[in-house]
Amino acid sequence: MLEIKNLHVELEEGGKPILKxxxxxxxxxxxxxxxxxxxxxxxxxxxxxxxxDGYVVTDGSATLDGEELLEMEPEERAAAGLFLAxxxxxxxxxxxxxxxxxxxxxxxxxxxxEAELSAGExxxxxxxxxxxLKIDAEMLKRPVNVGFSGGEKKRNEILQMAMLEPRMCIxxxxxxxxxxxxMKLVADGVNALRDPGRAFLVITHYQRLLDHIRPDVVxxxxxxxxxxxGGPELALEVERNGYADILAEIA
Amino acid sequence: MAAAMTKDxxxxxxxxxxxxxxxxxKGGFTAPARADALARLRATGLPVRRDEYWRWTDPAxxxxxxxxxxxxxxxxxxxxxxxxxxxxxxxxxxFDAAASDDPALAGVEIAxxxxxxxxxxxxxxxxxxxxxxxxxxxxxxPFAALNTAAATEGLLIxxxxxxxxxxxxxxxxxxxxxxxxxxxxxxxEEGAALTLxxxxxxxxxxxxxxxxxxxxxxxxxxxxxxxRAIDRVMVTHLFARVAEGATFKSFTLTTNGRFTRxxxxxxxxxxxxxxxxxxxxxxxGEDGPFHHDDTVFVTHDAVGCxxxxxxxxVLKHGATGVFQGKILVRPGAQKTDGYQISQSLLLDDDSxxxxxxELEIYADDVKCSHGSTTGAIDETALFYLRSRGVAEExxxxxxxxxxxxxxxxxxxxxxxxxxxxxxxxxxLQRRRK
Numbered sequence: 134m135l136e137i138k139n140l141h142v143e144l145e146e147g148g149k150p151i152l153k154x155x156x157x158x159x160x161x162x163x164x165x166x167x168x169x170x171x172x173x174x175x176x177x178x179x180x181x182x183x184x185x186d187g188y189v190v191t192d193g194s195a196t197l198d199g200e201e202l203l204e205m206e207p208e209e210r211a212a213a214g215l216f217l218a219x220x221x222x223x224x225x226x227x228x229x230x231x232x233x234x235x236x237x238x239x240x241x242x243x244x245x246x247e248a249e250l251s252a253g254e255x256x257x258x259x260x261x262x263x264x265x266l267k268i269d270a271e272m273l274k275r276p277v278n279v280g281f282s283g284g285e286k287k288r289n290e291i292l293q294m295a296m297l298e299p300r301m302c303i304x305x306x307x308x309x310x311x312x313x314x315x316m317k318l319v320a321d322g323v324n325a326l327r328d329p330g331r332a333f334l335v336i337t338h339y340q341r342l343l344d345h346i347r348p349d350v351v352x353x354x355x356x357x358x359x360x361x362x363g364g365p366e367l368a369l370e371v372e373r374n375g376y377a378d379i380l381a382e383i384a
Numbered sequence: 385m386a387a388a389m390t391k392d393x394x395x396x397x398x399x400x401x402x403x404x405x406x407x408x409x410k411g412g413f414t415a416p417a418r419a420d421a422l423a424r425l426r427a428t429g430l431p432v433r434r435d436e437y438w439r440w441t442d443p444a445x446x447x448x449x450x451x452x453x454x455x456x457x458x459x460x461x462x463x464x465x466x467x468x469x470x471x472x473x474x475x476x477x478x479f480d481a482a483a484s485d486d487p488a489l490a491g492v493e494i495a496x497x498x499x500x501x502x503x504x505x506x507x508x509x510x511x512x513x514x515x516x517x518x519x520x521x522x523x524x525x526p527f528a529a530l531n532t533a534a535a536t537e538g539l540l541i542x543x544x545x546x547x548x549x550x551x552x553x554x555x556x557x558x559x560x561x562x563x564x565x566x567x568x569x570x571x572x573e574e575g576a577a578l579t580l581x582x583x584x585x586x587x588x589x590x591x592x593x594x595x596x597x598x599x600x601x602x603x604x605x606x607x608x609x610x611x612r613a614i615d616r617v618m619v620t621h622l623f624a625r626v627a628e629g630a631t632f633k634s635f636t637l638t639t640n641g642r643f644t645r646x647x648x649x650x651x652x653x654x655x656x657x658x659x660x661x662x663x664x665x666x667x668x669g670e671d672g673p674f675h676h677d678d679t680v681f682v683t684h685d686a687v688g689c690x691x692x693x694x695x696x697x698v699l700k701h702g703a704t705g706v707f708q709g710k711i712l713v714r715p716g717a718q719k720t721d722g723y724q725i726s727q728s729l730l731l732d733d734d735s736x737x738x739x740x741x742e743l744e745i746y747a748d749d750v751k752c753s754h755g756s757t758t759g760a761i762d763e764t765a766l767f768y769l770r771s772r773g774v775a776e777e778x779x780x781x782x783x784x785x786x787x788x789x790x791x792x793x794x795x796x797x798x799x800x801x802x803x804x805x806x807x808x809x810x811x812l813q814r815r816r817k
Contacts, residue, residue, distance in 0.1 A: 183771050186763065211773035223768040227789020228782055233769075236782065241773035276789075293772060 140193035153357035169354035212244035216299035225277040284315030291322035308342035320345030340372035395429035405449035417513030421532035451589035477564030491545025515623035519649035535567030555584035562587035572602035585611025606634035628654030662794035669701030677706035693724040699735035724754035
């Protein structure tokens, strides 16, 4: 589904290389995790895939079902089925969460040539999905992420994911700032979306999120490259010994 | 000294030239107020750009003896159409009875200045020009004095009960060079309430003064979407006095306009009173020159009062926004809660925002703050919206609405606020490329 080949990326400002040849293939229905120390390029990878400004791709490609993502505008990537759950969801005062969700859902439907959802249809679906994430009507009415706790923001990301039904979901450090209960709620939301036609890339610093979202494949990223790939046991190894051993072993 | 004399002489000549171009009404009950205003105007003269208060807004277009030729105008799109209200229409400053509703509103007496002014006695006699005169200190407002002296029409509105429906003053322009001077007087009696809607373009050039006196526990809400005529030139003054426990709230939306100066002079006179004034202005220089000036002066003169100034401007293609706002807390006005924010969103590098926020406080137990910011669209928020599939232009429009939200939140009535948002969305939609 997602195929990243020899991806080289540097910062637009200053030209510092961040990604130095990333290769990664994720098949439909699978959950891949990327772990790695701070500054290894994990978040950059998620931003480059979703089309954030400030990065220059100097080599390589990233395709979603054969379509080149890197040439698309961010909204086109979203319409193609890519979704990024932000590490730091953005607050947008004055725009109701509900308005935002409906605008996003209908924009994507329109881009795919589907009919827009009526207000009634939309309301029914969003209420149902919000309920499972314990997002109440009050939270839906409030401006996007404004005054939300860390956990509420992350649940709101998962609600957007549930509404947009992307095929390729990237979760960027979704566990950061969450207590155990909030993490479980978020993980349950993600697990509910697991589907043979959908893939996940879970970026995380720690193993604990992977207790709840069981990955099929775990990659270790360091200095802009994927340096080791294995099964779920690799995450446990990181948890026990830290990154130093793995990095030393490679060096 | 000689140079100063010459400048003063020039100012006096310009003032006389402006007055000579006007047919000054010979009032009935307003005659003393008009004579007083004329004397005040002659004593000070019309403003010039070197005056501190006009540093950023050149008054030349207001001083000229006639409006520019060839001003383009458009028929304004109606707003608040779905709302139950009493609408009174003025076309180029002349009352249009045929287009207006029957001016019957429970708890409200409505008279036209031109009609009422044939008599020597009227309830408005003590009010016409009174707040304007008081508002000339500590800063001169010569165009307001000119207005009191020369206004040909307006409404005299006395509110004695809680008006069940809003009163709507609807302006229309059909003449390309109409030069309009309107003066409204509103007196909200004790415990009474009125919502006043004021919409449209009064004329090619317009000078509108509204005096609002809100008595004890009275409520006055004012929502003013100004007309979208590209070439209109306009100066407005809103003078308010807010008595004990009373509420005054005014919101202005400005889209387009070659030249707009909206002044508000609010005197908070009674304990526990509330005064809010807000404005949202959007200008795109590509449609024509856009210069918008909000000049606000709020005086706290009583204990335990709250004031808010919330002004937002969205500027593009060489548009200019000006904000001059002051909070003056007089001695003894303890427990004052005063707040002022002026912000601009510059959509490109060509536009400019000039702001002069001021606080002057002579009481020691007060909470007053002000802030002023200028910024561009938040790139992180823009990316967030686009990453959810919202197209760039739609995402920008959402973020512009988000930027304006605090000002719009000052409109208390949700349905009226929704109409204003719809007008904004419409303006943004038409600017899509």
